[in-house]
Amino acid sequence: MSTITTTSLQTSYPPILPRQFSANQPQTIRLYPLSNYTFGTKENQPEEDPSVLARLKRLEEHYEIHGMRRTCEGILVCHEHNHPHILMLQIANAFFKLPGDYLQAEDDEVEGFKLRLNERLAPVGNQFSGDGVNDEWQIGDTLAQWWRPNFETFMYPFLPAHVTRPKECKKLYFIQLPKSSTYLHAMHPGVFEEDGLMFTTEVLSVPKNMKLLAVPLFELYDNTARYGPQLSAIPHLLSRYNFEFVDEDGNVTAQTPGSEQPSNGIKVLAGDDLEDADMKEEEAEDVKLKMENGT
Structure with missing residues (x-):
C-alpha cells in the first residue's frame, strides 16, 4: 500500500x-x-x-438625548481539536450573548468598544496581578450590522426601507485572539519560561454571575431556537475566511478544510457552576486522547 503525504492522508x-x-x-x-x-x-x-420593558424604556431615554444607540460586540475565535470555537457569555444558565455592550454617547467607536470588552473580560482585583492584559484588543473586520427600527426587541440584518431613524445599530466585529501575551510580569499567573524569556498565557476573566463558554460552530449553525438569529448566523459570517489551526508549540496542524474531527460540544471555561458543564474536563481529555489515537 502506497502512502500519500498530502494533507496527512x-x-x-x-x-x-x-x-x-x-x-x-x-x-x-x-x-x-x-x-x-x-x-x-x-x-x-x-x-x-430588571426586565425587557425597563431596557426598552432606557433605550428610549437614550434616543431622546443622544440619538441612535451604538452597540459593539466581539466574535472571539479560537480552536479546539482543529474546529473553530466562539467565546460567548451565558447569563442565568439561559441567555447567550457575545462580549461587548452599548457605547457611551461620548465614546469613540473602537476605543469605546475596547473599554467595554475590558469591563467584561479583563482581569481585575487580587486574583490576577499587574495591569490589564487585554489593552491591545485586535479589532478586525465588521462582520455584521443589526438594526433596531423601533423601541422593540426585534433587530434585523438590514434597515427597512421606510425606516429613516433607527433606534439602535449593533456591529459584530471579528476579534482574533493572540497567540499569548508577551509582556513581562513575573508574578502573573500562567507564567512560563522559554529560551530564557518569560511569557504568560492570555488571561480572560468573566463575572461570577456569568459563564464563559467556548461554543463550536456546528453547535451554532441553524440553531436559532437556542441561540437566536444573531448568534446562529455566526457560522455564515465566518465562512468567508480560511483558517490555520495552530497547536501549543506554534505548529500549524491543520488548515481549512481540517484534518481532524471537531470536539463534542460546548466547553465551559469559567464562571457560574462548572459542575454544569456539558463536557467535564476528564471527558474532554478522554475525547482528545481517542482522537489522537484515531479510535
Missing part, C-alpha cells in the same frame, strides 16, 4: 485534485488553541435593567 487511492479554487479569497486567519489562554472570574456584574 494515508490511502492507496490518491485524491483527484481539482484546479485552483482560491480566487478572491479573504485573508487566512490563524487560530490558537484554548489551552493557550487562562480563564478566571471576577466580581458580579448584574444586569442594568
Whole structure:
C-alpha cells in the first residue's frame, strides 16, 4: 500500500485534485488553541435593567438625548481539536450573548468598544496581578450590522426601507485572539519560561454571575431556537475566511478544510457552576486522547 503525504492522508487511492479554487479569497486567519489562554472570574456584574420593558424604556431615554444607540460586540475565535470555537457569555444558565455592550454617547467607536470588552473580560482585583492584559484588543473586520427600527426587541440584518431613524445599530466585529501575551510580569499567573524569556498565557476573566463558554460552530449553525438569529448566523459570517489551526508549540496542524474531527460540544471555561458543564474536563481529555489515537 502506497502512502500519500498530502494533507496527512494515508490511502492507496490518491485524491483527484481539482484546479485552483482560491480566487478572491479573504485573508487566512490563524487560530490558537484554548489551552493557550487562562480563564478566571471576577466580581458580579448584574444586569442594568430588571426586565425587557425597563431596557426598552432606557433605550428610549437614550434616543431622546443622544440619538441612535451604538452597540459593539466581539466574535472571539479560537480552536479546539482543529474546529473553530466562539467565546460567548451565558447569563442565568439561559441567555447567550457575545462580549461587548452599548457605547457611551461620548465614546469613540473602537476605543469605546475596547473599554467595554475590558469591563467584561479583563482581569481585575487580587486574583490576577499587574495591569490589564487585554489593552491591545485586535479589532478586525465588521462582520455584521443589526438594526433596531423601533423601541422593540426585534433587530434585523438590514434597515427597512421606510425606516429613516433607527433606534439602535449593533456591529459584530471579528476579534482574533493572540497567540499569548508577551509582556513581562513575573508574578502573573500562567507564567512560563522559554529560551530564557518569560511569557504568560492570555488571561480572560468573566463575572461570577456569568459563564464563559467556548461554543463550536456546528453547535451554532441553524440553531436559532437556542441561540437566536444573531448568534446562529455566526457560522455564515465566518465562512468567508480560511483558517490555520495552530497547536501549543506554534505548529500549524491543520488548515481549512481540517484534518481532524471537531470536539463534542460546548466547553465551559469559567464562571457560574462548572459542575454544569456539558463536557467535564476528564471527558474532554478522554475525547482528545481517542482522537489522537484515531479510535
